[in-house]
Amino acid sequence: MLEAIGLKSAEELFDSIPQDLLLKRPLNTPAALSEIELLNRFERMGGRNAGARRPSFLGGGAYSHYIPTIVDHIISRSEFFTAYTPYQPEISQGTLQTIFEFQTLVCQLTGMEVANASMYDGSTALAEAVLMAERVTRRSKVIASTSVHPQYLEVVQTYVQHAGIDLEVVPFDAQTGQSSAALANAIDDHTAALVVQSPNFFGCVEDLSALADAAHEKGALLVVAITEAMSLGLLKSPGACGADIVVAEGQSFGVPLSFGGPYVGLFATREKYARQIPGRLVGEAYDKNGRRGFVLTLATREQHIRREKATSNICTNEGLIALAATVYLETMGRRGIQEAAHQCLQKAAYAARLIASLEGFSLPFSGPRFNEFVVRGPLDAAELLSRLGKVKGIEGGIPLWRFFSDRPNDFLVCVTEINSRDEIDALVEGLSEVSNW
C-alpha cells in the first residue's frame, strides 16, 4: 500500500511533522497482552474491589436495582453499540426511534411535556438546568437547598462560576431532613430558579407543590433534581407538582453501578421552553412518500450550528445508556416500575423500623421517605460501617461525615427490591453486634 501511494516507509507518512517533534523512542507503556493475560490482569484488579461482592445498602446517587437480562443483550447488539450519532437518518432509524421512545418515557415519568435525548448524568443535567433557567428568566440568582446531593451542588458551582450566576445555598431543616422554610423566603425578584431534590440526599420527600408555588409567586422557576429515578413509580410526578425543569439520574433504570458511570442524565421541561433545551432532540418527520421516521431536530440550538451562542456545549451524550434505560422501562413496563417502587418503599420502611428499634440507634429526620434514610449510630459511622464490612461482609451505608462534617455518627442507608428480608435482617443484627464491641 505504501508503494501504491508512492512512499518507501511508514516514517514518510509523518513527513509533515517537524523532525524535532517526533517521538524517537517507543512509548513507555506496556508491551501487548494476549486475551488470557488481559483478563487475568483485570480479574486480579477486580479482586481488590471487596465492596462489589457484598450485600449492599449503598445509595446516595447510585442504586442497585434488578436489571432484566435482556437489557444487556439489546445494548450489546452491533447495530446499536457500534453506531455513531444518528446524523444520517435513513440508516439510523433504530437509534432515532429509540431516542423518541426514550424522550416519551421521560415525559411520562416526570409529568413534563418535552425531554431531550440525554445528558451525561444527573449532576451535569442539573448544572445545565440552572444555566437554562438563567436564559429563560434572564435573572442571575439561583437558590438551592443543602439537601440536594452535595456532589451535584459542587458540579453546579463549577458550571456557574463564570456564567454570572450567583448560587446561594440554604441549609436544610435539621428536624425533618427536608428543605427549610428559609428556602422559600430566600426567593426574590432576582431569583431565576429554586433548586431542590426529591427524594433528597437524605431520602426525604420534598413538598414540591408548595415549593413550586413559592417559586412561581416571584416569577422564578422550580428546578427539581432526582437521583433515585425509581421513586417516580410511586411519587407524584414533579410535573404534576408544578416543576418547570426536571432533571434526573437515570442509572436506576437498568444501568450497572460501574463505579459511577457511564450513567444517563434525564432532562425534561415545559413545551414553551423547548427551544431553550440543551443537547439533542429527536422529532417525528416524514419522507416524500408519507412514511414516518425520526430526525435530530431544532439543531439551531446546538453548538455545531450556533457555536458560542448555543444552549450548551454538549455534543456526545449518553446514547447507549439511554437505550439501556429505554429497554429497561419498556420491559418492566407500567406495572413493573410501580411494583419495584412499591417494594423499595416497603423494604426500606421495614429496615428503618428495625434499625430504629436498636439500642443506641435512631433516625434523626422525620420527613416522609422513599427508599433511603439517615441513621444515627452510637459511634463514629465510618468505624461502625468498616467493622460491618470486615466482620459481616455487608456494605451497610454511606457515612455522612464525608459531606457533612458535623454528623460523624450519621449514615445513609438505601434499600431496594434486590435486598431480601434475610439481607436486611443480617444488616440489623450486624449493626447491633458491631456497635457493642
Place this chain on the structure above:
Amino acid sequence: MTDGITKVTSHTSPNEQLIFERSQQGRIGYRLPALDVEASPLDDLLPQEFQRDDDLEGMPEVSEVDVIRHFVRISTWNYSIDIGMYPLGSCTMKYNSRLNERVARIAEFANVHPLTAEHDAQGALQVIYELEQHLAEITGLPGVSLQPAAGAHGEMTGIMIIRAFLDARDGAAASGRRTMLIPDSAHGTNPASAHLSGFSVKTIRSTSEGLTDLDHLRELCSHGDVAGLMLTNPNTLGLFERNIKQICDIVHEARGLVYMDGANMNALVGIARPGDMGVDVIHLNLHKTFSTPHGGGGPGSGPCCCTSELEPFLPVPRIVKTDWTVGEPTFKLEYDRPKSIGRVKAFFGNYGMMLRALAYILTHGNDGLREATEAAVLNARYIANGLTSDYDKPFNSPPMHEVVFTDKRQSRKGVHTLDIAKRLIDYGFHPMTIYFPLIVQGAMLIEPTESVGRQELDQFIAAMRSIANEALEDPELVRNAPHSTRIGRLDEAAAARKPVLRWKP
C-alpha cells in the same frame, strides 16, 4: 469500475411501530420476587398528597418477546461499524473490541458502588490511576483527570483550568484577559466551551494551505487580552499544523496558554506528543482514539491532560498512589486541592469507558498503538490518492488520518455533497462527514481509521468514483438517493417548524 460493488442496503422489517402503539393492557414482561416483608398501608408510609395519582398511564405494557422483537427489528435500520466502513471524518469510527466489552462487564467492576470505602474499591482506583499514567505518557502531559464525560466536557474542563490559572497568576489583572482564539476550521464545541468559561471568542483565519494563519495569530495576540488558543492538531482538514511550536511560542509570549483539542489524537499516538510541542492542556476522546464504542451517540469519555504547572487546577478528587512497602500498591482519593476548578461530574467520570480504554492500550501494547496510528494515516492517504482524479481536493498537502474533498466538480451538474453522501448509502457504506469543516464549501471529510483493509478501501474508492460518474451521466439518480433504504430523505425543515418530540395517545 464498479466490479465487486453490490448495492445492498435493504431493511428486513420495515413495519415496526413505536412500543406505545404495541402496548396492550395487562401484558407484562418482568417478574420480581414476592414482597418478603410485612407490607404497611401505603398511606402510613407516604402522605397521600405525595403519591402518584396518574397510575403511570401511557407507559407501555408489553411482554419480553415484544420488547426483543421491537428492538431487534428497529436495530436492522441502523448502519454500524460491525457492518462496514464508517468513514466519518473527525469522529474516528474504529472497531470496538469485544474483549474490551467483556472487561467492562467483569462483575467486580460492574457492581462496585462509587461511594464504596476506598479500601474496598482498590482495584477500581488502580484502573483509574494506571490509565492516567498511560495517557500522560502518550500525550507528554503529566497531569491527567478522567472525570470529564465526553470531548466537549473535557474541553470545558481544560478551558476552565486555563481561566483558573490566569486568575491565580494575574489576580485582578486577569479580568482584561478574556479572549479565546479559535481557528475558523474548529469544531463547534470549541467556541461553546469557551463561552461556558466566560471567554469571548475571536476567530483566526486559515491560510490557503489550510493551516493557521500566523500573521493573523500575531495580530490577534498583540492586544494583551488573549487568554489562550484552542487548536485542533492535526486540524479538522486532516493537516498537521507544522508551525505548532511557533504557534505555541506566539501565544505564550502574549502570556496566554495553548489548549489542544485532541479529537484527532489518533493521528499522533506513538508518533509525536502534544506536551513536546508546547501545548499546555489537551482533552482526549476515549471513544475515538481509544476505541470505546460510540453507542449511537455516547457515552464518551473526555480525559483532560495538562502540564505539571496546571496540574493543581484539575478537578477533584484526584487519585493518588500512597506509599506502600509490602504487597500491592494502594490508592486513595484526594480532595484538598484549593486551586482546583472544582468537580465537573458526580463520582469519577464514565468509568466503564476507562476500563475499555485501558484494555485497548494493554492489548495493543506500545508497538501496536504506533502501528494503529500508521495504519490510520496510511489508509487516509490511500483514499486521498484514489479519489483525486474524480473529486476536488481543496488542499495539496498530504493528509494525516483524514482527508477533505469537495463537490466542486459534481455541483456543476447540480449534484451536491449531501446527494453524494446519500448515494453512498446505496453502495453499502456509511457516508463521510459532510459540510464540515465549515470553511470548505461542500466539504466531504473522510476518515477510514485503521480498521479497514485494502480490499474495503478499494471498494469504497470504487463506489465514490462510480458516484462521480453517475453525477455526470444520471444526476437525478444521485439527487434522489438513497434508493435502497426503508424510508427516503425526511423533511427536516417541516420537523423543526412544528416539532413533535414525543408520542401521545
